[in-house]
Amino acid sequence: xxxxxxxxxxxxxxxxxxxxxxxxxxxxxxxxxxxxxxxxxxxxxxxxxxxxxxxxxxxxxxxxxxxxxxxxxxxxxxxxxxxxxxxxxxxxxxxxxxxxxxxxxxxxxxxxxxxxxxxxxxxxxxxxxxxxxxxxxxxxxxxxxxxxxxxxxxxxxxxxxxxxxxxxxxxxxxxxxxxxxxxxxxxxxxxxxxxxxxxxxxxxxxxxxxxxxxxxxxxxxxxxxxxxxxxxxxxxx
Amino acid sequence: xxxxxxxxxxxxxxxxxxxxxxxxxxxxxxxxxxxxxxxxxxxxxxxxxxxxxxxxxxxxxxxxxxxxxxxxxxxxxxxxxxxxxxxxxxxxxxxxxxxxxxxxxxxxxxxxxxxxxxxxxxxxxxxxxxxxxxxxxxxxxxxxxxxxxxxxxxxxxxxxxxxxxxxxxxxxxxxxxxxxxxxxxxxxxxxxxxxxxxxxxxxxxxxxxxxxxxxxxxxxxxxxxxxxxxxxxxxxxxxxxxxxxxxxxxxxxxxxxxxxxxxxxxxxxxxxxxxxxxxxxxxxxxxxxxxxxxxxxxxxxxxxxxxxxxxxxxxxxxxxxxxxxxxxx
Numbered sequence: 001x002x003x004x005x006x007x008x009x010x011x012x013x014x015x016x017x018x019x020x021x022x023x024x025x026x027x028x029x030x031x032x033x034x035x036x037x038x039x040x041x042x043x044x045x046x047x048x049x050x051x052x053x054x055x056x057x058x059x060x061x062x063x064x065x066x067x068x069x070x071x072x073x074x075x076x077x078x079x080x081x082x083x084x085x086x087x088x089x090x091x092x093x094x095x096x097x098x099x100x101x102x103x104x105x106x107x108x109x110x111x112x113x114x115x116x117x118x119x120x121x122x123x124x125x126x127x128x129x130x131x132x133x134x135x136x137x138x139x140x141x142x143x144x145x146x147x148x149x150x151x152x153x154x155x156x157x158x159x160x161x162x163x164x165x166x167x168x169x170x171x172x173x174x175x176x177x178x179x180x181x182x183x184x185x186x187x188x189x190x191x192x193x194x195x196x197x198x199x200x201x202x203x204x205x206x207x208x209x210x211x212x213x214x215x216x217x218x219x220x221x222x223x224x225x226x227x228x229x230x231x232x233x234x235x236x237x
Numbered sequence: 238x239x240x241x242x243x244x245x246x247x248x249x250x251x252x253x254x255x256x257x258x259x260x261x262x263x264x265x266x267x268x269x270x271x272x273x274x275x276x277x278x279x280x281x282x283x284x285x286x287x288x289x290x291x292x293x294x295x296x297x298x299x300x301x302x303x304x305x306x307x308x309x310x311x312x313x314x315x316x317x318x319x320x321x322x323x324x325x326x327x328x329x330x331x332x333x334x335x336x337x338x339x340x341x342x343x344x345x346x347x348x349x350x351x352x353x354x355x356x357x358x359x360x361x362x363x364x365x366x367x368x369x370x371x372x373x374x375x376x377x378x379x380x381x382x383x384x385x386x387x388x389x390x391x392x393x394x395x396x397x398x399x400x401x402x403x404x405x406x407x408x409x410x411x412x413x414x415x416x417x418x419x420x421x422x423x424x425x426x427x428x429x430x431x432x433x434x435x436x437x438x439x440x441x442x443x444x445x446x447x448x449x450x451x452x453x454x455x456x457x458x459x460x461x462x463x464x465x466x467x468x469x470x471x472x473x474x475x476x477x478x479x480x481x482x483x484x485x486x487x488x489x490x491x492x493x494x495x496x497x498x499x500x501x502x503x504x505x506x507x508x509x510x511x512x513x514x515x516x517x518x519x520x521x522x523x524x525x526x527x528x529x530x531x532x533x534x535x536x537x538x539x540x541x542x543x544x545x546x547x548x549x550x551x552x553x554x555x556x557x558x559x560x561x562x563x564x565x566x
Contacts, residue, residue: 050442050443052442052443072442072445072447073442073446073447075445076443076444076445077445081443081444081445082443084439084440088437089440090433090437091436092436093432097429097432100429101429101432101433101441101444104426104429104430104433104444104445104446109426149444150443150444153444
């Protein structure tokens with residue numbers, strides 16, 4: 001059974017509907033990518049999973065439990081964690097304080113030391129800079145910090161919203177390497193929203209293509225890469 | 238750096254700091270030679286400093302631009318005052334009742350406000366409106382007449398005195414308590430949550446912080462402290478009326494907190510004291526010759542401070558700390 005499943009989800013903001021009948025599955029230990037143009041509803045999908053939008057109908061199941069009516073902080077406790085678009089690190093706090101702020105659920109607070117060590121292993125640079133004010137980090141480092149902060153709550157599923165946004169191509173490759181490492185070494189399940197279609201499909205196991213709030217295409221990432229329609233739409237090769 | 242689960246509680250250094258500060262303040266009436274008018278002004282300044290320090294919890298830590306300080310303060314004041322004037326109930330019971338009513342209003346306003354995600358300028362507008370609405374409601378019930386509290390020469394039971402020194406010392410203790418609560422929050426998990434909420438609410442929510450609940454907690458603590466201060470205030474002035482709900486006071490409280498540097502309670506207390514002293518001084522000097530001109534000068538000074546020190550007076554404290562090595566620890 002899938003670890004995370006969306007069943008016929010209709011969601012949006014207040015009166016403004018964004019997602020139409022979206023159904024998707026995320027299997028444990030996979031990287032699942034959601035790709036699509038601007039305004040397709042990718043971010044809304046992630047925010048709906050976190051319970052930060054208005055849900056009209058449909059069901060969200062996580063680990064065999066319906067979380068449809070749960071508030072956001074309860075979902076984090078269950079093991080979902082989101083890295084918001086545009087990083088949004090706490091700029092006036094130090095790197096260390098940012099990380100501690102990520103470990104606020106009871107479960108994570110008790111294992112703070114262990115998690116911190118694990119996170120510092122994945123991101124050695126953050127350990128070097130742990131007393132630096134987060135606002136002075138470079139874009140790539142801030143993104144690493146945002147991912148690390150989300151990992152501090154010890155999630156099973158990590159939702160990544162446009163981690164490559166506004167970063168230099170070299171840094172983008174580093175970020176994708178980290179995402180891959182999270183699946184292979186830290187055994188996290190990852191739902192990735194990206195505009196870099198080619199990079200995302202290369203590391204993903206499964207992918208959904210979202211257009212105007214509807215899923216228009218889905219399949220194994222390797223197969224999807226060869227799909228003529230997708231190639232044409234995104235000029236990826 | 239200390240582990241956060243080990244710094245739940247107030248560091249010893251801050252605790253002694255509060256005591257020393259309170260002791261220094263308690264010498265002030267003697268320095269003023271117990272002159273009634275000067276002691277009254279000193280009492281007023283300590284009162285405002287405590288109010289700004291209480292505001293720091295919602296405005297500085299939680300980052301909500303709350304303009305309703307005078308609403309919660311006035312609720313404490315009118316409840317305590319009316320209970321004393323009409324039923325002869327001692328303020329020692331009146332103040333707790335006032336706190337309960339202020340807490341009720343804070344929850345009734347705060348819960349839906351945070352539930353529907355009203356923030357930033359809209360929150361400021363809503364709280365500014367709250368003061369006016371409460372003032373009108375009070376006016377509808379009691380009309381425009383002001384009620385005077387019974388006078389006693391020297392009564393600790395009714396908290397009525399013919400001098401201001403008792404109030405001065407009560408407020409110094411109150412200020413110390415507000416400071417202690419501020420430090421206690423800053424070094425607790427609640428402080429961490431509020432910090433994250435102020436920095437970036439969406440990110441804080443995505444990390445699993447129950448944003449609404451902790452904002453409401455901050456609001457409730459602040460309303461409690463403000464209404465206690467209001468209860469003491471009404472015993473000082475001895476007058477209860479709809480004018481207790483003063484929108485201007487709500488705004489100045491926020492202004493003082495902002496000028497002090499958001500999130501720094503030392504800055505808040507300092508700016509509360511300096512600005513209130515300045516306001517009183519200007520009112521006494523040029524304000525008496527050209528009515529209203531003291532507000533003009535006051536406004537200009539605020540603008541100058543805003544331009545020269547946008548990060549607030551707290552940065553001055555940091556500056557001094559860096560120069561004096563034994564303060565660093």
